[in-house]
Amino acid sequence: MKITSTDEKTSSKTNFTQRIILNRLLKEFTQVLYNINQPLSYHQNSNKKTNDLIFNTVNKNIRKLILFLKFPCYICVAKLLQKTENMQNEWEIDSNESDVLIKTRHSLIDYMSGSKNNFKGHVAIQNNEVEDASIEFSLKVNDKSRSSDLKLIDFFDYDETPVIQFKSTSFQKINKNINFLKGNLTIKNITKAVELDAEFIGYNIYNGVQKASFEIIGNINRKDFGLNYNAYSNYGGYAVGSDIKLIANLEFTHH
Numbered sequence: 001m002k003i004t005s006t007d008e009k010t011s012s013k014t015n016f017t018q019r020i021i022l023n024r025l026l027k028e029f030t031q032v033l034y035n036i037n038q039p040l041s042y043h044q045n046s047n048k049k050t051n052d053l054i055f056n057t058v059n060k061n062i063r064k065l066i067l068f069l070k071f072p073c074y075i076c077v078a079k080l081l082q083k084t085e086n087m088q089n090e091w092e093i094d095s096n097e098s099d100v101l102i103k104t105r106h107s108l109i110d111y112m113s114g115s116k117n118n119f120k121g122h123v124a125i126q127n128n129e130v131e132d133a134s135i136e137f138s139l140k141v142n143d144k145s146r147s148s149d150l151k152l153i154d155f156f157d158y159d160e161t162p163v164i165q166f167k168s169t170s171f172q173k174i175n176k177n178i179n180f181l182k183g184n185l186t187i188k189n190i191t192k193a194v195e196l197d198a199e200f201i202g203y204n205i206y207n208g209v210q211k212a213s214f215e216i217i218g219n220i221n222r223k224d225f226g227l228n229y230n231a232y233s234n235y236g237g238y239a240v241g242s243d244i245k246l247i248a249n250l251e252f253t254h255h
Contacts, residue, residue, distance in 0.1 A: 089126045091212045091252035093135070095119040100139055100164075101247040102152050104240055110152035112139040112164075121168070123200075123214055123252055130179055130200045133171040135216065135250065139164045150240065155227035160188060171198070181216055187225035194218055196246070209253060216248040 098114035121135035141162035144153050156162045168183035179198040184191050196218035204211050222228075222244045229240050 093121045094251045097251035103245045212252040214250040
């Protein structure tokens with residue numbers, strides 16, 4: 001027995017709906033052609049009044065025919081206008097001005113700047129609200145410093161590549177102040193689906209260039225990704241909780 005996925009069902013339903021609409025258009029198109037031909041075929045010897053009526057009927061249906069022929073063009077123009085509008089509202093991430101903070105309850109355990117890491121993505125902003133977003137980053141965890149404070153690198157084994165990766169899969173807008181960015185987070189070769197809070201902070205000017213600021217925040221259970229650490233932190237004497245907080249401060253420039 002073949003199991004049909006949700007995407008396949010949605011695609012099949014969409015194609016079925018499109019076929020229904022196309023069939024209706026073809027029937028109406030055929031009727032228009034008939035309405036043009038029918039009065040010419042059966043009323044060639046009519047009086048002036050009848051001829052005027054025939055002319056008006058034919059003229060009306062010819063206009064319908066022209067609209068049918070132009071219909072695909074209207075769709076193309078509408079799509080082009082929509083694409084142009086999206087481009088005008090689209091902002092591209094500025095990797096050098098973006099960064100990510102990783103925190104425990106009581107301390108900052110890593111700061112990863114965009115100048116040393118890779119950020120990609122864009123946001124669509126309209127009327128000071130984010131309408132869509134796509135974010136991707138790959139971050140190398142910083143090496144252990146001379147400080148005795150607990151750092152993120154302490155959660156990795158010596159033979160592991162200390163990298164954090166995130167790639168969004170969808171953006172969900174609830175209202176102006178509540179948005180969610182869903183995606184896949186990978187740490188220590190473990191990938192989990194996560195949902196992060198996303199907020200548009202506002203605009204600012206940096207070196208004469210307008211920027212759009214965007215913040216992503218999420219609480220992550222470190223144990224889900226094998227980030228195990230059982231000792232007490234030497235800083236403040238606090239044990240490390242299960243949750244760590246990821247804060248991404250992202251800057252965007254207009255195309």
